[in-house]
Amino acid sequence: MEKTAVFKNKLLPYLLLVPQLAITFVFFYWPALQAVWQSFLREDAFGLSSDFIGLENYQALFAQPEYYKAMGVTVVFSSLVAALSLTIALLFATQADKNLKAAPVFKMLMIWPYAVAPAVAGVLWLFMFHPTLGTLARPLRLLGFDWNPLLNGNHAMTLVVMAAVWKQISYNFLFFLAGLQSIPRSVLEAGAIDGAGPLRRFWTITFPLLSPTTFFLLVVNVVYVFFDTFGIIDAVTGGGPAGTTTTMVYKVYADGRLGGDLGSSAAQSVVLMVIVIALTAIQFRYVERKVQY
Amino acid sequence: MVEHRRWNDIVAYAILIFGVFIVAFPVYIAFIASTHDAATVVNGNMPLSPGGHAMENYYRAVFVGASRYSREPVGQMLLNSFITAAGIAIGKIFISILSAYAVVYFRFPFRKTAFWIIFVTLMLPVEVRIYPTYKVIADLHMLDTYAGLILPLIASATGTLLFRQFFMTIPDELLEASRIDGAGPFRFFKDTLLPLSVTTIAALFVIQFIYGWNQYLWPLLVTTQDSMQTIVTGIKKMLTTTDELAEWQLAMATAILAMVPPVAVVVFMQRLFVRGLVETEK
Numbered sequence: 001m002e003k004t005a006v007f008k009n010k011l012l013p014y015l016l017l018v019p020q021l022a023i024t025f026v027f028f029y030w031p032a033l034q035a036v037w038q039s040f041l042r043e044d045a046f047g048l049s050s051d052f053i054g055l056e057n058y059q060a061l062f063a064q065p066e067y068y069k070a071m072g073v074t075v076v077f078s079s080l081v082a083a084l085s086l087t088i089a090l091l092f093a094t095q096a097d098k099n100l101k102a103a104p105v106f107k108m109l110m111i112w113p114y115a116v117a118p119a120v121a122g123v124l125w126l127f128m129f130h131p132t133l134g135t136l137a138r139p140l141r142l143l144g145f146d147w148n149p150l151l152n153g154n155h156a157m158t159l160v161v162m163a164a165v166w167k168q169i170s171y172n173f174l175f176f177l178a179g180l181q182s183i184p185r186s187v188l189e190a191g192a193i194d195g196a197g198p199l200r201r202f203w204t205i206t207f208p209l210l211s212p213t214t215f216f217l218l219v220v221n222v223v224y225v226f227f228d229t230f231g232i233i234d235a236v237t238g239g240g241p242a243g244t245t246t247t248m249v250y251k252v253y254a255d256g257r258l259g260g261d262l263g264s265s266a267a268q269s270v271v272l273m274v275i276v277i278a279l280t281a282i283q284f285r286y287v288e289r290k291v292q293y
Numbered sequence: 294m295v296e297h298r299r300w301n302d303i304v305a306y307a308i309l310i311f312g313v314f315i316v317a318f319p320v321y322i323a324f325i326a327s328t329h330d331a332a333t334v335v336n337g338n339m340p341l342s343p344g345g346h347a348m349e350n351y352y353r354a355v356f357v358g359a360s361r362y363s364r365e366p367v368g369q370m371l372l373n374s375f376i377t378a379a380g381i382a383i384g385k386i387f388i389s390i391l392s393a394y395a396v397v398y399f400r401f402p403f404r405k406t407a408f409w410i411i412f413v414t415l416m417l418p419v420e421v422r423i424y425p426t427y428k429v430i431a432d433l434h435m436l437d438t439y440a441g442l443i444l445p446l447i448a449s450a451t452g453t454l455l456f457r458q459f460f461m462t463i464p465d466e467l468l469e470a471s472r473i474d475g476a477g478p479f480r481f482f483k484d485t486l487l488p489l490s491v492t493t494i495a496a497l498f499v500i501q502f503i504y505g506w507n508q509y510l511w512p513l514l515v516t517t518q519d520s521m522q523t524i525v526t527g528i529k530k531m532l533t534t535t536d537e538l539a540e541w542q543l544a545m546a547t548a549i550l551a552m553v554p555p556v557a558v559v560v561f562m563q564r565l566f567v568r569g570l571v572e573t574e575k
Contacts, residue, residue: 005465006400008479013399017407020388020453027448028414031425038425042528053350064328067409092312095305102306109313116320117507117525117554120548124319125531127541135322135574167314178571198301227420231509235529249420256424265424271403280416 018061038266040120056265066243067251067268070099074247076227077161078197085165087158089172090210094202096173097180107177114170118163119231125163126236149237153244156237163236164229171224172217179213180206248272305486320552327351327546334542346542354546366545370524373442374506376555377523380443381505382498389452389497396453397460398468411495414449417495419511427514442512446505454495455572459488459493496569499562503555524551 039057041050061067086173096106113121128136131148140147149155183206230249233239239246239254246254249272256265322341325462326334329344358366395401397410419426426445435441463486512523522530528551531544559566 001395003461003465003468006398006470007469007481009399009478011399012478013395013401013404016391016395016399019408020392020411023388023444023448024411024414027429027445028417028428029410030424031422031429031445032430035422088312092309095308097310098305099299100302100305100309106309106313108560110309110316111563111567112556112559113316115507115559116552117381117509117511119507119525119529120551121319123528123544123548124323126532127545128319128322133335133541135338135339135341138337147477166315171314174567174570223418227418230420231507231525234509235532236511250422252421257429257514261318261496262424269421269423269425276418276421277416283574 022065034274035266035269038262039270041266045159053263057263058271061264061267061271065272066246069243070246070251071196073157073243073245074226077157077164077229077245077247078222080161081164081168081229082218084161085172085221086214087169088165089169090176090214092169092290093173093176094206095179096177111170111221113167114168114174116169117231118228119235121167122160122163122232122235125166126158145162151241153241156241156245160229160232160236163232164225167232168221168224172221175213176210179210183209204285207227218281219279225277226272226276297483306516307447309395310459314481320549323545323548325543327549329542331540334344334545350542350546351550354543354550365519365527367524367550369520370527371550373439373521374523374525374551376439377442377508377512378502378505380439380555381446382501383448384443385449385501386497388447390456390494393453393456393460396459397457398478398481402529411453415451415454419445423510423514432517436516437516437518437548442521442523443505444468444510446508452501455493455569456490456499458572459490463489492565495562495570496572499558500533500568500569502558505556516566 020221040052040054042051042053075118096103096110100106116124116172125151126134128134129147129149131137131150137147146152147155149159187205187209188201195203204205226247226249229247230253231249233245233250235251237245239250248268252268252272255261255268325341325343327350328347329339330346332346332350333339354367355371356366377535379535392407392411396404405415430436430441430445433441435444466487468481471485476484506523508523509525512526516522516526519530528544528547531547532539532541551569
């Protein structure tokens, strides 16, 4: 839909666009292009000179066992966080959507973790499950469970997943609740008249009608796990122990910062960009078409 | 709901109370830890009720700083976080309301191109171009400055899209009417568009403020002096002291302080926040 009534100035629209375009070019396009360009270069140890080496950084990257490990970690981490936070949020949202007097209060009590920084969420969970001083680690040990996320990779993964899920429930809850409330009551009533019980109605009516929201959230959650959880991983495990919680984004940071390998770091950035663009494209192709708001 | 049975409500309440418990418990534990002394927290046997050291811990965290090695007091970090978050929110609103105005209310060559140039930035968060962006900031001598903390994070299209969507819903008659009154583009913007956009501006402010406050990776890279670090990056540094025990009770006090401003914003501005969030994500 386009406006029919518009202004006719020649220069003014460009002036209005200048601030945003300037910032976008300097801080978005220029660095993004630099990342692509740098991924084809090899810099010497002092950063004084660089050679064009074509795809060598990429070849080296894909020859690295650690890179496949980081990919695996990312896949496991993203699927666990997305699946758990979506399921739990949907459970809470369906309850809050019932005709309860206190529903608005619960809504407010559920959504505020959205405002907690991922890194802070990570620190909270690390404190609760810290092997020596954690309030919840003690009962685990009393039960004879040798809990130590600082040494055991599976424990570390469990901990970052819990923190990331905790942080993401509120966001998913909000969108599921909005989705549930947009389902017409008459459809559910028709189902009830036909004799379908609450569970049957959920699976045959509510869940299919909610699928656009679910798919949208799935994509958003995967992108969240990719990027926003950086703070959680850095605060809780620092990618360890032994790379068991090093996701692809964490590896870009670790290789560039600690390893000083900017070529490889840039190549990894480019691979990530391709993945994110693909995810966004999927979202637009399928979600925009199906969702009728 | 369709049928209204008592047990149904009881189950719903039970599940929701359990949900609120899960959501609140970690914060409760952090709060408890922030009220005990170091010895009680470190021995791993902390009680689940508040202790008597709250004043002392919060005072030390805010005004003195955690340990010998990370002495920067939280007061300064709070100020840095506040300036960064407000700067990101205001900066983004400023650039995006202008560009959305241009794209919606003017016809000019390359209008579509300009829109797409801005739109593409939605796809890539700062994390994927982190080192090149760092280099740009370093070359512009913006390390350890508020501008360096703020500018790269406002280079995205969320605000532009939100304002564009909103402007599209404003009836054309309003522009016609103010034209008849002899208003030019400036007066139409100031007297008609801006007052109508107040709720959208407020919603965007809430979301961007929280986004800015909670940034982690970017402030971590772009600030080298402790006096410029934000509170979210500061907490982690309190826990990574090398040769002495981390002061968890102060770190937890800091975590609580880091949570209060954004959570307060969400709780008090809930309606605006929800509206803005649901609209930007679409």
